[in-house]
Amino acid sequence: MNFKDIPAHENVKRQLRDMVADGRVPHALLLHGPAGSGKFMLARVFAQYLHCEHPTSDGEPCGTCPACIQHQTFNHVDTLFVYPVVKTEKLKEPVSDDYIEEFRDFITSSPYMDFDKWASSFEKKNAQPIIYVYESAGLERRLAVSATASKYKIVIMWLPEKMNEQAANKLLKLIEEPYPGTIFILVSNDASAILPTIKSRCRPVEVTRLDDATVAEYLTRRLAMDPQDAMASAHIAGGDINAALRTVDATSVSRMFFDYFVQLMRLAYQRDVKGLKQWSADITSMGREQEVKFYEY
The missing domain is CATH 3.40.50.300 (P-loop containing nucleotide triphosphate hydrolases)
Structure with missing residues (x-):
């Protein structure tokens, strides 16, 4: 370096x-x-x-x-x-x-x-x-x-x-x-x-x-983020790159949990027992910490 x-x-x-x-x-x-x-x-x-x-x-x-x-x-x-x-x-x-x-x-x-x-x-x-x-x-x-x-x-x-x-x-x-x-x-x-x-x-x-532009550029370069999304995360982080990365992680996790939730509702509505079993296996494979976070979500 x-x-x-x-x-x-x-x-x-x-x-x-x-x-x-x-x-x-x-x-x-x-x-x-x-x-x-x-x-x-x-x-x-x-x-x-x-x-x-x-x-x-x-x-x-x-x-x-x-x-x-x-x-x-x-x-x-x-x-x-x-x-x-x-x-x-x-x-x-x-x-x-x-x-x-x-x-x-x-x-x-x-x-x-x-x-x-x-x-x-x-x-x-x-x-x-x-x-x-x-x-x-x-x-x-x-x-x-x-x-x-x-x-x-x-x-x-x-x-x-x-x-x-x-x-x-x-x-x-x-x-x-x-x-x-x-x-x-x-x-x-x-x-x-x-x-x-x-x-x-x-x-x-x-x-x-760090100024917001520097943090946003870092996020764009490291994570290939959309520049507009990177600037929004940078503004929230207040110059702290670690806080910006945590914001991005939290957003990604929330989106993932929402997708899993929508999938669960669809499978339940369709009464797809096989699909529900696979969904349960997918949630379990996340690991205990992520699984708990999902059910809290």
Whole structure:
């Protein structure tokens, strides 16, 4: 991924490039703004740009050096991801690495980082993922080891506002007294919920909401939607691509349920027993969650 692959936010991209060009990369950076605006993608590309061995003249990662290839598969040895997770019976002291494969899949399927989708991916229902103190303790051990493949060891933390108090206090110490060559990139949907002492030690970069046209273009390109329908969904979403995608999904599900309902009425009217049995089998094959939604519909 390159900066140019991320819609909008040209001012933020310029700021990030200028930090590198001026040799003034802060040891703690806070990308903050509304959900669904693409902040995490900006963080990922910035980390790749910092590690890239042959950045292009127009301020992009080259995409072909070993560092870039490792970033594209989320396997760069000097890039650490921190994100909210869930305690289970088997994982009493969970850390991000316990869920790294699931997180890689999530980043790929939901590049705009839909937190609700991430929370629902855990087996524990109604889970409220947070960043626990065990994370900060483990992070300190890992950062004590110098970068091995590049100049910087980069920590990308998604949703620092989800840290519990103990984790936040430990992170504060790491930011106040950073290990040499360490860069923290915090990606927040709600900067006001971050511990003020942490926020004050980060260089803030605001990422504003996307305009409706940008969201609509994304929906049209990704889902092959009719431009007029895409614009209507974008307007409802208020600049949040994740909300726009949920709107489209809800509309599609409602249409599907309506079609099934009409089919049921026709089969019942015709007293088509064979057809009714097949209809019942089709509903059952949806899976329990969708089946319940249908009967609620």
